[in-house]
Amino acid sequence: MRLRRAAFTEMLRCTLLGHLRNRMAVLLAVVFIPVWIAVARLCASDQAVRFSLDSAGVDAQARASQVSQVVNALAAVTLVTGFVMFMETFKAGETDRRLLLAGYPRTWMLLAKVTAVALVSALLALYTTAVLWSSLPVSQPGPLALALLGAGLAYGGIGLLLGSLVRGELEGFFLVIMLSLVDTGLQNPVFNVVDLTGLTLFPLYGANQLALASAFTSLTPWSHGLLSLAWSAATSALALLVFHARTRPHRGCVAAADTDAPAPAAAPSSPRRSR
Amino acid sequence: MRTESPRHQSRLRISGVWKAYGRRQVLRGADLDVPPGTLVGVVGENGAGKSTLLRIAVGQLPPDRGTVVRTGAVGYCPQHAVLNDSFTVMQHLRLFQVAYRLPTLARAHELMELLAFADCGRQRSEELSGGTRQKLNLLLALMHDPHLLVLDEPYQGFDWDTHQRFWALADRLRDEGRSIVVVSHLLHDLRHFDAVGHLREGRLDIEELTR
Numbered sequence: 001m002r003l004r005r006a007a008f009t010e011m012l013r014c015t016l017l018g019h020l021r022n023r024m025a026v027l028l029a030v031v032f033i034p035v036w037i038a039v040a041r042l043c044a045s046d047q048a049v050r051f052s053l054d055s056a057g058v059d060a061q062a063r064a065s066q067v068s069q070v071v072n073a074l075a076a077v078t079l080v081t082g083f084v085m086f087m088e089t090f091k092a093g094e095t096d097r098r099l100l101l102a103g104y105p106r107t108w109m110l111l112a113k114v115t116a117v118a119l120v121s122a123l124l125a126l127y128t129t130a131v132l133w134s135s136l137p138v139s140q141p142g143p144l145a146l147a148l149l150g151a152g153l154a155y156g157g158i159g160l161l162l163g164s165l166v167r168g169e170l171e172g173f174f175l176v177i178m179l180s181l182v183d184t185g186l187q188n189p190v191f192n193v194v195d196l197t198g199l200t201l202f203p204l205y206g207a208n209q210l211a212l213a214s215a216f217t218s219l220t221p222w223s224h225g226l227l228s229l230a231w232s233a234a235t236s237a238l239a240l241l242v243f244h245a246r247t248r249p250h251r252g253c254v255a256a257a258d259t260d261a262p263a264p265a266a267a268p269s270s271p272r273r274s275r
Numbered sequence: 276m277r278t279e280s281p282r283h284q285s286r287l288r289i290s291g292v293w294k295a296y297g298r299r300q301v302l303r304g305a306d307l308d309v310p311p312g313t314l315v316g317v318v319g320e321n322g323a324g325k326s327t328l329l330r331i332a333v334g335q336l337p338p339d340r341g342t343v344v345r346t347g348a349v350g351y352c353p354q355h356a357v358l359n360d361s362f363t364v365m366q367h368l369r370l371f372q373v374a375y376r377l378p379t380l381a382r383a384h385e386l387m388e389l390l391a392f393a394d395c396g397r398q399r400s401e402e403l404s405g406g407t408r409q410k411l412n413l414l415l416a417l418m419h420d421p422h423l424l425v426l427d428e429p430y431q432g433f434d435w436d437t438h439q440r441f442w443a444l445a446d447r448l449r450d451e452g453r454s455i456v457v458v459s460h461l462l463h464d465l466r467h468f469d470a471v472g473h474l475r476e477g478r479l480d481i482e483e484l485t486r
Contacts, residue, residue: 021361101351
């Protein structure tokens with residue numbers, strides 16, 4: 001139990017400190033989010049737009065600039081969490097595999113990483129809600145923060161998955177940016193995109209519906225917030241699966257019992273013979 | 276190298292290992308036995324498959340055919356420093372302390388003194404020089420005092436003094452009964468080895484040396 005706790009807390013502490021030392025990530029979080037919200041406030045028109053909220057089954061009305069601020073806030077949160085989690089997972093991959101080979105408890109390492117995603121997403125959600133609240137009249141700040149947390153968790157999970165899957169840094173960046181741009185672009189009610197049934201399958205759909213309803217109505221479609229959690233859980237689980245597959249014990253390797261040595265500290269092995 | 280008794284079984288036995296990358300066959304039935312208290316060198320041309328053999332030996336890579344049997348704790352030092360650039364030296368030590376289930380970091384601190392980078396504990400690994408990164412890379416393989424050490428060109432970037440200290444340490448560990456496999460390119464390292472495995476056309480030809 002003591003080992004598990006040490007494995008979890010040490011990895012969580014190192015991962016969070018690693019995020020703090022990532023200057024690009026901190027700069028993105030502190031500067032990019034308010035700047036991107038300000039861009040929407042300054043550039044979008046003040047004309048009222050009417051849009052349908054499938055989640056609440058009603059039509060809502062708000063200024064285009066205000067809707068754009070909420071949508072841009074979601075886009076910024078998804079980009080930052082996706083980018084941060086991808087970078088961390090990608091950069092740490094080789095060392096994590098070395099740690100596992102040395103005997104680091106796998107489950108607790110992975111739980112620490114998922115917890116780091118949750119903590120970073122929660123911090124970003126609180127910060128973004130505060131920025132939005134200071135910029136426009138938000139009807140329900142609590143549910144709005146939860147929607148932003150859901151968006152962060154969904155894209156944090158995607159970053160985690162891409163970090164374990166792709167071979168090149170550039171591929172990962174491109175995929176995170178492309179997915180976030182397409183997702184936020186299609187979900188933006190100001191663009192008045194044709195009614196696509198497939199939109200509900202995108203990672204941001206649930207968070208977007210909950211955020212818009214929380215910002216501009218008194219309705220709170222909680223169930224839609226759960227869609228983000230489902231996305232986060234699915235992508236994190238897939239990332240864990242990829243991680244497990246890449247670090248599983250190999251055929252043909254045996255750690256024999258030692259007569260004059262302690263148990264092996266490295267090299268997970270399966271007692272199967274070669275083909 | 277086949278001295279066998281119940282008490283002194285091989286620490287590492289590689290038998291008939293084959294490995295291919297796509298169509299390129301790298302290993303073609305390589306065999307190696309490493310008993311306790313021996314220092315074995317592995318030499319060969321670039322691309323001969325030395326690193327592949329070592330990665331298979333520690334269980335990082337699966338062989339296509341053949342078996343690997345290891346006995347006791349293993350310490351593996353990869354050819355290129357495998358470190359997390361966001362973490363400090365001390366954070367690396369604490370994470371590997373958990374991995375190796377070590378009660379203290381006393382031996383790690385001794386090794387830091389020995390390898391002359393004891394003052395780098397608070398530095399992030401990306402701030403370290405190439406030689407110091409390699410020292411940390413090596414230390415992570417040694418800090419739990421394993422019975423089998425598998426070192427892939429562990430002294431790249433070391434200055435001459437550190438290079439000499441490394442060999443003094445390797446000799447001492449061998450005399451204490453540890454088994455050590457080192458990939459080397461340097462002719463003047465040969466005098467340290469009890470045996471040298473020449474990797475040619477995917478097979479290891481073992482040459483016993485008298486020190």
